[in-house]
Amino acid sequence: MDLGLKDKVALVLGAGGGLGSAIALTLAKEGARVALADIDVAAVERVVAEITAVGGKAMAVPFDLADRAATEARVTEVEAGFGPVDVLINNTGGPPPTPASGQDPVLWSKSFEQMVLSVISLTDRVLPGMRARKWGRIITSTSSGVIAPIPNLGISNALRLTLVGWSKTLAREVGGDGITANIVLPGRIATKRITFLDEQKAKRESRSVEQVSAESTASIPAGRYGDPQEYADVVAFLSSTRASYVNGSVIRVDGGFIASI
Numbered sequence: 001m002d003l004g005l006k007d008k009v010a011l012v013l014g015a016g017g018g019l020g021s022a023i024a025l026t027l028a029k030e031g032a033r034v035a036l037a038d039i040d041v042a043a044v045e046r047v048v049a050e051i052t053a054v055g056g057k058a059m060a061v062p063f064d065l066a067d068r069a070a071t072e073a074r075v076t077e078v079e080a081g082f083g084p085v086d087v088l089i090n091n092t093g094g095p096p097p098t099p100a101s102g103q104d105p106v107l108w109s110k111s112f113e114q115m116v117l118s119v120i121s122l123t124d125r126v127l128p129g130m131r132a133r134k135w136g137r138i139i140t141s142t143s144s145g146v147i148a149p150i151p152n153l154g155i156s157n158a159l160r161l162t163l164v165g166w167s168k169t170l171a172r173e174v175g176g177d178g179i180t181a182n183i184v185l186p187g188r189i190a191t192k193r194i195t196f197l198d199e200q201k202a203k204r205e206s207r208s209v210e211q212v213s214a215e216s217t218a219s220i221p222a223g224r225y226g227d228p229q230e231y232a233d234v235v236a237f238l239s240s241t242r243a244s245y246v247n248g249s250v251i252r253v254d255g256g257f258i259a260s261i
Helices: 018-029 041-053 068-081 107-131 154-178 192-206 209-218 230-237
Strands: 007-013 033-040 058-061 087-088 136-141 179-186 250-252
Touching: 007 018, 007 068, 007 107, 007 154, 018 033, 018 041, 018 058, 018 087, 018 230, 033 041, 033 068, 041 058, 058 068, 087 107, 087 230, 107 136, 107 154, 107 179, 136 154, 136 230, 154 179, 179 230, 192 209, 230 250
Parallel strands: 007 033, 007 087, 033 058, 087 136, 136 179, 179 250
Antiparallel strands: none
């Protein structure tokens, strides 16, 4: 299936590893020109090298989401290198595991800046160009915690749910301009973030990581953690011309993990 992404310009946040790098690689294989943004410059440059080695087009963009003042400069850099952004993948890191109560307001504020305001500011920066061209894709990666809150991820559950409300509202505002805005939420995908969360849970409960992982796997109907490529394939479809009538949706990629309808 031709996804119609050849020479589209995609900006992928958190592209240095995990879900972000898988998404960037997949979009590049579909012919998109991909700008990979990450605070870890060395990591993102490794992914760029991997893409260019197979004939893809990619550029590294050092990007600290905590520094919203740098948004204009970073997007201008992408535009100078590849052109206006057609596909924006909002993929941010998560805050530290914490209960919902008793957290320092400074931590809440810092996490809100990095996870929410950074995404909104960046999206607002690229939207006028998308509207002018009558085409665009805004895909925001969140977490299964927005459907079924995950214990000890109080800040993540709350702030990622904020992005769901924002994206749904945005979808109605931009749908008439040929732009779609969708949320994709991963279940237990095998990334360093999931490994870290399993390790933290094992430490809190004085159990082995293997026990925690086995328990988690048993709760997934698919019987395993997902592969980042499986997540990236869904994101690539939503980024494509083929997904023009998918707008304002929340798409689960979780192997059936989330029990609710």
